[in-house]
Amino acid sequence: MLSIGDFAGLGRVSVRMLRHYDAIGLLLPAHVDPHSGYRFYTAEQLLRLNRILALKDLGFTLQQVQLMVEEKLDPAELRGMLRLRRAELTAQVERDNARLALVDARLRMIETEGHMNTADVVLKQVPALRVAELSATALGYDHPTSITENLTPLYPRLMELMEAAGVTMTGSPLAFYRPAPTGPEDETITVHAAFPIGDADVAGAGFDVTVLPPVEVAAAVHKGPMSEAFRTGGRIATWIEENGFRPVPPGYAREVYLHCPDGRLEEWLTEMQVPLAGTGNATGGN
Structure with a gap:
């Protein structure tokens, strides 16, 4: 004993x-x-x-x-319960790590207050773009994990539908967002995953087709996970104000995914585009 x-x-x-x-x-x-x-x-x-x-x-x-x-x-029941709990804890750890990374990014942005570098922001003309797209509803901009969880699964599904319809992607994947149609009190947003498709015939393909209008934008390349996009968004906002522009009403900003290696979010390159109103005093670029 x-x-x-x-x-x-x-x-x-x-x-x-x-x-x-x-x-x-x-x-x-x-x-x-x-x-x-x-x-x-x-x-x-x-x-x-x-x-x-x-x-x-x-x-x-x-x-x-x-x-x-x-x-x-029964041991099998206990194992099943433990596996379920393990999955729940793993998901919680991932959410906590995402929140921690977000806090770190906010701190880095605070440290740049008063001397934000806008040298990489450019003024450019974006032509009309015909895209295949799927959409979903996210809780809002203050719930970045909700945006990711609802937007990310749309891309493989859209790709499957395009392949089944024989439709080829003609440019980089992108995302755009629309505010809730019910009014400002509703903070939910509609997230759209899209692929440019040119003039491809898509009758009955199972996805929506949208023509994004031509627009003048302030653009900058964001490096890293999109949960930290507010850092680049801050630089773009500062540039817009300094150059006498105004953003158009919400619902037209775009994100163009230039380089998105699997499992390496820190290496992602995304061009963030904010459509502009007004003439401003900046010189255009490409």
């Missing part, structure tokens, strides 16, 4: 926790010395302890754990 200290060490729990489990009847010692009161456990009880800890890590209360352990939960 194992002393409570040895059992605690092997099970990676505290002696205090084992005493608590004993007190509530969740894990009783195999033997208690009647004279000293010392608790002793068997190696087999480590299996029960492991189940208790596994269920506790799933978020169940100790009372719920006790009921489940007493019902002798």
Whole structure:
């Protein structure tokens, strides 16, 4: 038999926790010395302890754990529950890491306040563009993960539909956004994934076809994940103001994905385009 200290060490729990489990009847010692009161456990009880800890890590209360352990939960069921919980925790870690990266990007932007470099912002004419597109609804600009989660799956689906219809992409993929049609109180946005298709015949292809109008834009290339696009957006906004332009009403900004290697978001290159109103005082570029 194992002393409570040895059992605690092997099970990676505290002696205090084992005493608590004993007190509530969740894990009783195999033997208690009647004279000293010392608790002793068997190696087999480590299996029960492991189940208790596994269920506790799933978020169940100790009372719920006790009921489940007493019902002798099937190992396959327990494995399934653990895998589900692992997937949930992994998703939570990814969301937390994304938020942390966003905070870091905000801090970097704050550090540039007062001396924002707009040298890479250019004025250019963008011709009319006929695109195949699919759309979805995201929670809003203050929910970047919602934009990503709704926009990203549209591209492979659109590509599948284009391949099935024999339609070829004629330029870089892009995204554009439209505000909610119900008015300013609704902060949701419609996200559009699009591929240029030229004058291809697309009758009955299963996707929408839109002709984006010709427009004059202030543009800059953003390097890195689009969750940090506000950094480049800030440079473009500063340039617009400094050069006497005004952006057109919301709903016409575009993102053109120039280089998007899988799994390397830090290497992404995206041209952000903000359509302009007014004449301004800047010299155009290409």
